[in-house]
Amino acid sequence: MTVSDPCRLTAGEASAAMAAGDLTAVALLTACLDRIDTRDPAVRAWLYVARESALADARRLDVERRSGRVRGPLHGIPIALKDVIDVAGMPGTHNSPLHEGRVPVDDAGCVALMRAAGAIPLGKLDTVEFAALGRLPKTVNPHRLTHTAGGSSSGSGAAVGDLQVPISFGTQTGGSVMRPASYCGTYAMKPTWGVVSREGAKLFAASLDTIGWYARSVGDLRLVAAASGIADGSGTRREVSTLRIALCQTPYADRARDGALTVLTRAADALKAAGATVERLELPTSFAEIDDAKDTIMRGEGRAAFLPALLTRGEELHDTLRGIAEFRSGITPMTLKAAQDFAGHARMAYEGHYRGYDAVLTFGATGEADGGLESTGNSVFNSLWTLLHLPVIGLPAGDGPTGLPIGVQLVGFRYADDTLLDVAAAAAPVIDPWCGKVRVPAG
Amino acid sequence: MTVSDPCRLTAGEASAAMAAGDLTAVALLTACLDRIDTRDPAVRAWLYVARESALADARRLDVERRSGRVRGPLHGIPIALKDVIDVAGMPGTHNSPLHEGRVPVDDAGCVALMRAAGAIPLGKLDTVEFAALGRLPKTVNPHRLTHTAGGSSSGSGAAVGDLQVPISFGTQTGGSVMRPASYCGTYAMKPTWGVVSREGAKLFAASLDTIGWYARSVGDLRLVAAASGIADGSGTRREVSTLRIALCQTPYADRARDGALTVLTRAADALKAAGATVERLELPTSFAEIDDAKDTIMRGEGRAAFLPALLTRGEELHDTLRGIAEFRSGITPMTLKAAQDFAGHARMAYEGHYRGYDAVLTFGATGEADGGLESTGNSVFNSLWTLLHLPVIGLPAGDGPTGLPIGVQLVGFRYADDTLLDVAAAAAPVIDPWCGKVRVPAG
Structure with a gap:
């Protein structure tokens, strides 16, 4: 067979086609570049497309495959990175005027892991400034171009939701991976805090920041997890009838x-x-106060992240970031300590409370994406799980009243990322009306 | 007055001399360079000395001062950085063969803070590879050249202890700041976890890694803390008679x-x-098990830090680091979760247990520095406080049986770094036999 539109393949399908000799990395990459050329002038997910280096990588990986060498499960698969995640030799601006022209010399940890598995870094995706607050991205929702794609990993959700690239990476400090997944109709995974290196990603709040990724199937989420060393390549097949799920609407x-x-x-x-x-x-x-505790920690730890910029280039720093660096929200040592201790207690309490369940099922977002680009939406249904350090998988689950995607989240247990992938794989065909099909955005 | 040997001045004394017109930044820097030239062929603290850029900085800062502009409390003071902390445009090798020739494009957060306060980055200091395990530094103890300076911040402790630079930075994941302080007869501070940006420092274990600094007085530690935004410039004077100290020998x-x-x-x-x-x-x-919990978390989180290197350049990676990336020590999701929960409990329990005391007084190290360079010593008296996220100040407190320095530690409460500096300032003249005097290393 030949592949008529490689953009529509998941990474797993594309890998299988390449292994069968029906597809090359160059053909897959060219299809992605064509789709970017066609769609991205409207969707505006990309800040930088590394056409030449990606094509050179694809050619090299095709040669390797023909000579029998396959680097790993992502051999020849293009990936894209939120612009707060460094790729050596590519611009890395954090979407901040403070870092125009910055070109880092190191791959972020997650980029190095993906290269080792054979993936091709294709470029950088728009983001809320510093994956925090400040300048907003220009990215729109591929399903309706007048609406937000969510944030802060706006370009990462939109590029995968729009079939421009099969896999992208984002970061989550509150709800920055999961909300764009819900709005853009994609799958996404935020692993347990600390299990995937966040080196080379802009720091915001050290006890919350987590690398996450987007894809169009649970199988593809697993490919990335396996390449990241936190899941095996195939997983354990679960029958959906064996699942024990706790439904939680949160406070x-x-x-x-x-x-x-x-x-x-x-x-x-x-x-x-x-x-x-x-x-x-x-x-x-x-x-009850978990969202307040998250906010206190995010802003409290965020002060350390933005104080160097405040003191060196304060006049250029966005006022909301200045506000964090200046502790304007009134955080004190006592409130920050109380919030950290609340989080420690809550992490333990969660484990006991949901023992015996395979996962918690909860909202993916407060609803459909909002119109306009003045806000990237509300993270209240995402942030609490980030505070709890829990692995989370976002799944498309249907459409809202105006026809935009809405997702749900499955939440697992700390360090049991592999198990959560098994649960999500069993649940996805039941939950996601598009599971196994290709949803071409209508926007 | 004129200053006959500016190397012997603390940063505070040098600042006062510059403010009085008795010293220039160029003269101070030149004195440091002379001492480095004289001493460092034996002490081997430095991996890179940025003579030209530092002299250019010093000239510029002298011009600024003459025109009435003082950037901050460290205006014209040379500082040096452990080689795991990036300085834009300087080599940053992490003392690893994997990063020979690496020159980062960004200042680490702590470097940016110090530049904003007027400090001059003078160069990079030797370290245990990646501030973790692997290749050992060549640095020796300035007080006895056949003995270790401690580690992993070996060059940072030795350079300040040897009067080659008034202030240096290190990192602590176990005892990597405090042990060299004890061995080299210097003061040092490890602040509360998370309050000083660790961006731009090599990651090892995300919930432990902390930036710390060395100086030759509590006043100088405060200058850095103030420039880092975690203490005010002058502090509150405490009489030593008002201190309530808990003496703790640990398990x-x-x-x-x-x-x-x-x-x-x-x-x-x-x-x-x-x-x-x-x-x-x-x-x-x-x-009782706190050191085991620390070790589990350090190695458990350390896996994420070293897995990218293992998978991309594994054959060049030191076997001890391979061991961490391969989880050879048998850490499981359950043991890692148990260790994290132990740490959460212990952080809260500590606060209640020592309520009413100003600080805990405890060992600085297990004893004098060991002979030879095969080991940088034992961190058992330092690591537990790192796990607890507590601020710690190391003070010289006397000599051991063979005449090498031994320190003690004062441990405070989370986010109360400023208060701990007050306590240490009151205690230092009583604890440190050399307080207010200059100890010229005999090695």
């Missing part, structure tokens, strides 16, 4: 707009109908 | 060799004699 259920609750309920019902055990089990009442 | 008292216990006891007795309250209060018995 912030009142922030969910109608579409989000409808989609979450449908996902839970579909799992039940497929034989899974789904039981409503909310977080312990002691978790 | 590892049996590792202390005779000199360490003698020095610690003398420090406690001297504080008592000066009117301070000193009461023995050991850690809760639940802390």
Whole structure:
């Protein structure tokens, strides 16, 4: 067979086609570049496309494959990086005017891991400034070009959701990986805090910052996890009927707009109908302040991240970032310590509370993406899991009232990333109406 | 007055002399360069000396001062950086064969803070490879050239202890700042985890890694803390008689060799004699496994740090680092989670246990520096405080049986770095026999 539109393949499908001799890395890359040329003037996901170096990589990887050498599970697969993640020799601006023209000399840890597995870094994706606050990205939602793609990993969600690249990387300090996944109709994974090197990614809040990735199937999420050393390549097949899922609307259920609750309920019902055990089990009442604790830690630790810029180039620093560096929100040593201790308690309490379940099922976002680009949306359903250091997988789960995608999240247990991938693989065909099909964005 | 040997000045004294017109930044820098030329062929603290850029900085800062502009409390003061901390445009090898010739494009966060305060980055200091394990530094102890300076911040402790530079930076994941301070007879500070940006320093274990600094007085430690935004410039004067100190030998008292216990006891007795309250209060018995928990977290988180190098350039990676990346020590998700939860509990328990005390007084190291360069010594008296995220100040406290320096540590409370500096300032004249004098290394 020949592959008519390689952009529509998942990374796993493309790998299989390359192994069968039906596709080359150059052909796959060329298809991605064509789609970028066609679509990105409208979607605006990319800050930099490394055409020449990527083509050179693809040619080299094709030669290696023909001579029988396959580097790893991503041999010849293009990937793209949020612009807060360094790629040696590519611009790395953090979407900040402070770093125009910056070209780092090192690959970030996650980029090195992907290169070792044979992936091709194709370019850099737009982001909220420093993956934090400040200058907003120009990226729009590929499903409706007047709407936000979410943030802060805006370009990462949009580029994968728009079939411009099969895999992208983002970062999450609050909800910066998971919200764009929900808005853009993609899968995404945020692993357990600390298990994937975040070296070479801009620091925001050290106890929260986590590398995450986007793809169009759970299988592709696993390919990246395997290349990152946190999952094996094939996983353990689970029957959906064996799953024990805790349905949790969090203390912030009142922030969910109608579409989000409808989609979450449908996902839970579909799992039940497929034989899974789904039981409503909310977080312990002691978790009521978890979003406040997250905010205190994010801003409290963020001060260290932005103080050097404040003191060296303060006049160029966006006022919201100045505000963090100046501790304007009134964080004190006592409130920061209390928030850190709350987080320590909550991490332990979560484990006991949900023991016996395979995962927690919860909202992916408060609803559909908002119109306009003045806001990248609300992270209240994402941030708490980041604070808890838990692995999270986002899955497309349906559309909202105006036809934009809405996702759900499956939340696992610390350091059990591999197990969560198994759970998500079993749940995805039931939850995601597009599972196994290609959704071409209508925007 | 004129300053006959500016190398002997603390940063605070040099600043005062510059403000009075008795010293220039160029003269101070030239004195440091002369001492480096004289001494460093034997001490081997430096991997790179940036003579030209430092002299250019010094000339510029002298011009600025003459025109009435003073950047900050370190205006014209040379500083030096452990080679795992990036300085834009200077070699940054992490003392690793994997990074020969690497020249980063960004200043680390702490370097940017120091430049903003007027400091002059003078060069890079030798370190254990990646501030972790692997290739050992060539640095020797300035007090006895056949002995170790400690590690991993070996060059940082030795350069300040040898009067080659008034201030240096290191990093601590276990005991990498505090042990060289004890061995080299210097002061040092490791702040609360997370309050000083560690961006641009090589990652080892994300929940432990902390930037720290060396100086020859508590006042100089405060200058750096103030420039880092975690203390005010002057502090609050405490009378030593008002101090309430808890003496703690930790669960590892049996590792202390005779000199360490003698020095610690003398420090406690001297504080008592000066009117301070000193009461023995050991850690809760639940802390017995704290060093094991630290080791599990260091190696468990360290896997993420070294896996990219293993998978891209594994054949060049030192076998001990390969061992961490390959999880050879048998760490599992369950043991790592248990260690993280232990740490969370212990951080909270510490606060309650020592409430009412100003600081904990404990060993600085197990004893004098060892002979030979095959080991940088034992970090058992340093690592536990790193795990607890507590601010620590190391103070010279006397000599061991063979005449080499031994220090003690004062340990404070999370986010109360400023308060700990006040306590150390009051305690130092009582604890440190050389306080206010210049100790010229005899090695």
